[in-house]
Amino acid sequence: MNRWMFFIFPVAVVMSAFTLPAEAAGDFQDHTQEFEVVWHHLLWDIGIIGTIFGVISAVFLIKYRRKSPNQVGGGPRFTMAQSLAWGLIPALIFMADDFYLAAQGWKLWIDQRSVPENAMEVQVTGQMWSWNFEYENGATSDNDEGLVVPVGTPVVLRMKSEDVIHSFFIPDFRIKEDLMPGRVTYLWFNPAKIGEHVFTCTEFCGTDHSHMFGKVKIVSKQQFDQWSEAHKS
Amino acid sequence: MKEWIFTTDHKRVGILYLIGSMAAFAVAGLLAMAIRFELTWVGPTLIEADTYNVFLYFHGAAMILGFLIPGLTGFMANYLLPMMIGAHDVAFPRLNALSVWLYWFGIVLALLTFVVPDPPDIMWTGYAPYSTQYSSGNLSFYVFTVHLIGFSSLLGAVNFLCTVIYMRAPGMGWNQINFFVWTILGAFVIQLIFVPVLATAVTLLLLDKYLGTSFFVPSAGGDVLLYENLFWFYSHPAVYVILLPAVGALMEIISTMSKNPIFNYRVAVYGGVWGVVLLGSDVWAHHLYTSGMVDWVRIGMMVTTLIISVPVGLITISLVFTLYKGAIRFNTGMYYAASCLYLILIGGLTGIPLAMSSLTLHLGETYFVMAHFHFIMGMLATFALFASVYHWFPKMTGRMYNEKVGKAGFWLNFIGVNLTFYPLFIIGVEGMPRRYFDYEMFPQFQGSQQLATVGAILVAAGIAVMLINWIYSAISGEKAPNNNPWESASLEWTATASPPGPGNFPQPPEVSADWTPYDYQPRTAS
Ligand SMILES: [Cu+2]
Ligand SMILES: [Cu+2]
Secondary structure, three states: OHHHHOOOHHHHHHHHHHOOOOOOOOOOOOHHHHHHHHHHHHHHHHHHHHHHHHHHHHHHHHHOEOOOOOOOOOOOOOOHHHHHHHHHHHHHHHHHHHHHHHHHHHHHHHHHHOOOOOOEEEEEEEEOOEEEEEEOOOEEEEOOOOEEEEOOOOEEEEEEEOOOOEEEEEHHHOEEEEEOOOOOEEEEEOOOOOEEEEEEEOOOOOOOHHHOEEEEEEEOHHHHHHHHHHOEO | OHHHHOOOOHHHHHHHHHHHHHHHHHHHHHHHHHHHHHHOOOOOOOOOHHHHHHHHHHHHHHHHHHHHHHHHHHHHHHHHHHHHOOOOOOOOHHHHHHHHHHHHHHHHHHHHOOOOOOOOOOOOOOOOOHHHHHOOOOHHHHHHHHHHHHHHHHHHHHHHHHHHHHOOOOOOOHHHOOHHHHHHHHHHHHHHHHHHHHHHHHHHHHHHHHHOOOOOOHHHOOOHHHHHHHHHHHHHHHHHHHHHHHHHHHHHHHHHHHOOOOOOHHHHHHHHHHHHHHHHOOOHHHHHOOOOOOHHHHHHHHHHHHHOHHHHHHHHHHHHHOOOOOOEOOOHHHHHHHHHHHHHHHHHHOHHHHHOHHHHHHHOOEHHHHHHHHHHHHHHHHHHHHHHHHHOHHHHHOEOOOHHHHHHHHHHHHHHHHHHHHHHHHHHHOOOEOOOOOOOOOHHHHHHHHHHHHHHHHHHHHHHHHHHHHHHHHHHOOEOOOOOOOOOOOHHHHOOOOOOOOOOOOOOOOOOOOOOOOOOOOOOOO
16 A cells, blocks of 8 residues: 555545546436546645645745844735735635636536436435335335445435434445435435445434445346335335 | 632633643543544444444544633633733633633533443534434533533633723734734634524523423424534634634744744734634534535535635735745744644645535545544644644743654654544545444445554654653753743733743833834844
8 A cells, every 4th residue: 555655635635536436427417427527626726726835835944944043034014005915816816716616516516406307216214223215116125135226217315314313425426415304305326337335324323323334236227127026015 | 729729810820721621632632542443443342332422422522622712712812812912911800710610610520421321422513313312321411511611711702802902001003913812802702702602502402302392303393403503603613713813823933933024914814814703604504515404505605615715815825924034943833833834734725625515415424524624623723732832831831841852742743643634534535434433334444544543643642742841841841041032022022021920011011103023123222
């Protein structure tokens, strides 16, 4: 694991980004894929700002060491106009960057929250400390069995809690949403490829909070039909 | 002993705050070690899940309410602020004594959670309905601790606002006060406005749990989202209660040690400090991005949260450019202060993705969040406090600390924290949730967890070295060569003895219209 050799911020963050796998896109806006794009923009953005400030600080710290015991600093003393310029110009640059990021975040947010029309609905119930899933055709499942879904059909989870706050998190799909007692919340994702992905609880809910996990199992259409027939209750 | 218990002297009150907050830090730090050891291997190892949750609760609550807020406002404001503005004490000395003892009672009450049956396991956020209906933990200890420490803070806020407004040395205008004093003003204005909201929120928890009300019981018409809103309405601004005095002290140290006036003081004060206070009150929903709120609030607070980077950026520019053309002298305090320039970058920049609601859908409640706020609170603010104790050590004790031992402790701490939190950043991005007792579903993260534990051991060693240095040097360190060993121009150094006697100033100081606390030009006669 020689990547631990690099303890420089941009490197570390950029490297962690490369560990994120990408998913294939379908016909609609696959927000998981879009997340990767925004995340990489963001890493460049903060990497550049971080490098600029980091280099300036390091240069100053090395270059301006005291040379003789009686030396005093010769830093600038500003007139009001210079003072304002040194305030307003950086403020405008920061603000511009903020709006650039906000625009990207906003667009992604809209895609994350807009459920595709053909999405398959699954009712999710969280309780201390397990999950239950209920499908449109009456099939049921839980966290041991897994959240079984057919490949290629977007899935929307309508989620409610039986007791305390939980949160349904699928790291590989870059998405989570809390289950709020008294409310129904939702999230959706696009199971683009056959495979298995961990889901787990991310809102503290007591003793077995860290054991509320299972797998999203993405299977072929026929396999899914067989499975859901067999799991009708 | 008696003169400490009944003291109303702001310097002694300040030191009582320091002792209390370092005690809280030590306990919370030991719990952090237990937490780290538990996480070193997949599966349950050292302690049980319920014990782990109690430790996690106490670590968070004690670090924030017991260490950071009292350390950076209580200790720093008490010890330094009256002297910086040329006052003989605070405006209401007896009120001040009351606030330090309320705080101490708060700490004692919090520690009692380990002796009573069913200690709270509700995390420092205490979210309902877990805390009210499902946890068997003793909620009242949490609530009354918040009340005691909250009262203490409110009394302090009133006291220090009055002190700064009415007790500045004759001739001292608003643009001549130390930057640190401005940050304390900002922090206490926040406390004054927002602490009552937190006190209300936790009181409603108490009523729900013990008196059968249903503020946060959905089946009876209550709302669990209401508690989250109330809690973060205070607790996000609370970050700035910690951050502002931290950067304030850093600015003083960096200016003094590089013999340079603060770069663009006016913008740092009126744009930076007050910008943070104003904007900081309108961003709390970024803690609730995944809580099922209406979408426009999440989008709106994404924009306000991102814009926080403007005032924080202005303060950072002032911190960095105060070094420009300086005459920098590196002692242990300056080591810590310089490392904070790096910590504020990492902590601040990793906050930017967390400001974006869409990225928080993935990053929220993971180790990424945890590592981010540890960079701000556990490192930046904590190192700023350590830097301050070193910097003002000769003032407080009249003695010098051991420079070699101090620097050795610094390197242990600095290497340790980086080794701890970089791996956690990375596995956070990969999906490791926070507040996990076990990570059976992610066995691939064990290596990173182990690196983090090694880092934590280094930090523990570094802290031990530092504490030994402080205690030994305070008792029998070398005597300070004079009252102002760092050649500062600020009143607490130029016009008082080390340590200062009762009333601080042998002669009440007066300042002229062109005086500033950052005027390092060599004087011909004084
Ligand atoms: Cu949970
Ligand atoms: Cu916040």
